[in-house]
Amino acid sequence: MPSATLLGQALISGVLAGGLYGLLAMGLSLSWGLLRLVNLSHFALAFLAAYLVYELGTNYHVEPWWSAALIVPAMFAIGVAQHWLFDKFKVNELASLLITFSFAIILEVGIQLYWTADFRRYETEYATRSLKAGPFYIPILDLTLCLVAGALAWGTWLWLRCTYVGKALRAAAEDPGIAAAYGVDHKKLAYLLSGIGAAYAGIAGTFIALIATLAPAQIWAYLGVVFAVVIIGRLGNPLGALLAGLLIGASESIAMAVLAPAWAPVVSFSVLIAILLWDPEWL
Template identity: 40%
Template sequence: MNVVQATLSGALIGGLYALMAIGLSVTWGVLRVINLAHFGLILIGAYLTFQLTTSWGIDPLLTLVVTVPAMFVAGAVLQWVFDRLALAEFNSLLVSFGLLIITIQVASNVWSADFQRMDAAVNPYATESVSIGRLVFPVTTLLAFVLAGLVVLGAHLVLRRTFAGRALRAIAQDRAVAGAFGVDHRKLSLLLGGAVGATAALAGAVFSLSNALTPETAYEWFGIVFAVVILGGIGEVVGTFAAGVLVGVLSGVVSVVWSPATAPFVLFSAIILALLLRPRGLFAMGAVR
């Protein structure tokens, strides 16, 4: 029963990993930008949720009415900067890492470097759970999984069924040729950057529901999120979701069967093995790249 609980709980936590990774995967696959500043947007989204909830008494989920548009604008502005600088893929990694450091410092100056957590009085979701027989699932991880599923479904439908989605896929294949056929890559890049910022707001809000916040938390996301992006296949939204669930399940099961301390070792050993066998990712289908 413990293994079953760990498997299902890990799958739900994997939804949060996927929600964090989707934006990074899409910008990398479509726009050829390795946007580490995405972690900064998640961090700011989490802190804004914390601030609005604790200072104004707003329900944490209702703060999305503010944080999603705010992070949409931030993501679009960030992409505008990348376009203006005409950064190569590797240079975008360096520049965005610098922006991430600046964001972390700003968060530290505004909210301090101390741990911050929403009290149960204003955040009922942290203590609520859903029981199915002997299995218990925290509401926060259920929310993360559902939101990740909705984002993935929406992104998949947009990329496959709409003109904008087909144009984005054309940009991913060859920007110059797409432009010759009338595709405005700058406008579409701004829209995609904004959408990615909106997913960062969702991820930040869900993370803040059940975790303490500190500016340095952004660095802790690197390993897991990049693992999900690479395993899922760069630019593959459905693959990213599947990889997030897989990583969550593996971490959860290893923590129960062996020990939590060995989970990272087993996880990244499995990732290395998987990439040796499937260099483009376990779930890469070639839809975007």
């Protein structure tokens, strides 16, 4: 049995890793829950943003936060353009899954052609900085990621519940016909939401560039666990996505410390299966 210190450090590391899961899940959760579009290219957009941050930082010496200021609006524009295609061709939920999977493959190939399949690491002065709290160490970048994810989740939740646009989006997701009868232009609002989801992928990609080793195939490494996070957190619920990400991250880290690293991928799906067996109407 691991020591209490090791378990505590594993819990901290898991919660911080869960912040990235939650941040990646937010855009997918909003798109799936409120637009009924399953956007698998969300993961590829996050890694495209990560590679762009890496490129700007290593070759042009642009600070990552300035890179994010350029890349996040560009991701928003890509999200809007994607939704224009979905709207123009009347893409439904199942078709969106297949189409965006194809988009993700194309982006993966493009990334591999330009940056090759070699592993790449963006070394910064922030990467090794940590806060010490008793016997525990808290990486500053991971903590910043969690704080940003928390702020975005809370802000988005308030926006969806306290503003006209947010209420209109939720109403249109529940019953588009009735919402339209009350003057809600769901099509225009959908463009905004799609852009926001892609922008969140850009923010997640910025942090991926700073804390992870990059490789094109890593696009798929987050797919399963983030899908589980989206479902556990309930569709269209940004706070739920973040809390589910923290839960899964902590559970995976404790499983790795107590059992073995090979058990980590089992955790998210075990939690998902347990929840769906307990409440089949969870979604």
